[in-house]
Amino acid sequence: MLDDKILRLRRDLDDVKRTRAVQRSGRKRSGKPVIALVGYTNAGKSTLFNRISGANVFARDMPFATLDPTIRRFDLPTLGEAALIDTVGFITDLPTHLIDSFQATLEEAMQADLLVHVRDRSSPSDVDQAEDVMIVLDQLENETGLPLPPMIEVWNKADLLTDDKADALSFAARGTVETPAVLVSALTGRGVEELLDLIEAVLLKGASEIELVLGAQDGRARAWLHQNGEVISESALETGNVAMSVRLANDRLGQFYAQFPGLKPD
Ligand SMILES: Nc1nc2c(ncn2[C@@H]2O[C@H](COP(=O)(O)OP(=O)(O)O)[C@@H](O)[C@H]2O)c(=O)[nH]1
Ligand SMILES: [Mg+2]
Missing domain, CATH: 3.40.50.300 (P-loop containing nucleotide triphosphate hydrolases)
Incomplete structure (x- = not known):
């Protein structure tokens, strides 16, 4: 049973x-x-x-x-x-x-x-x-x-x-x-x-679209964005950096900047 x-x-x-x-x-x-x-x-x-x-x-x-x-x-x-x-x-x-x-x-x-x-x-x-x-x-x-x-x-x-x-x-x-x-x-x-x-x-x-450029050291941030946001585009730049465009719920946007303060725009 x-x-x-x-x-x-x-x-x-x-x-x-x-x-x-x-x-x-x-x-x-x-x-x-x-x-x-x-x-x-x-x-x-x-x-x-x-x-x-x-x-x-x-x-x-x-x-x-x-x-x-x-x-x-x-x-x-x-x-x-x-x-x-x-x-x-x-x-x-x-x-x-x-x-x-x-x-x-x-x-x-x-x-x-x-x-x-x-x-x-x-x-x-x-x-x-x-x-x-x-x-x-x-x-x-x-x-x-x-x-x-x-x-x-x-x-x-x-x-x-x-x-x-x-x-x-x-x-x-x-x-x-x-x-x-x-x-x-x-x-x-x-x-x-x-x-x-x-x-x-x-x-x-609840959603915002952000654009950002990530370096080799930002692997964790990139993974986080893939997990928590909707990646609209992602392309490798000549410098070896990656340009991303991501749609994020607004509260996740806050969490993202809290977790990766270095990526917050000035
Ligand atoms: N009277 C009434 N009964 C409801 C309503 N919604 C669900 N029920 C009843 O509540 C019981 C549980 O519903 P169910 O949808 O299986 O709940 P679940 O466990 O959250 O999926 C069932 O007998 C439903 O018929 C409602 O708006 N009014
Ligand atoms: Mg049920």
């Missing part, structure tokens, strides 16, 4: 590894934004995943076409094509070695352009769950050395709230500054268009 479960998890994990490889090459090829759904078990990630991507007639035309159920193509209102990743994990009652394996899916999410933290706002444990999710993400950030992508929150299961509570949360969501939020029901579709607009707004707001 438990063996069955472990086997299933192992297979899931293999799928994740495959997704990761496919996604990496897909991103390189297409430069399309990648959005990952994270959140506590039962928060409604998979329901939202299906709601956003399921009805999409173009799903089969995804350039990084894959039968993998955890990654799908969808359309943003003006940016167009994007990829959506569903994740599992945040399961606290699994044996430690399985939690370790689940981290692979979560590391996958660390490579996304945007994290969407899905919360079940109808659950009495919502706040504790959200904290647990943030703890896991912080751990991942430490373990992988990858900075967390920008994040927004989906306040899900609006349909289970009283009208008063829903109104109050909808109002509060509009006021959140640090982590933008939107009240949604993945079940009824309420708020989903607003969510797509928000995803797009954050993606658009």
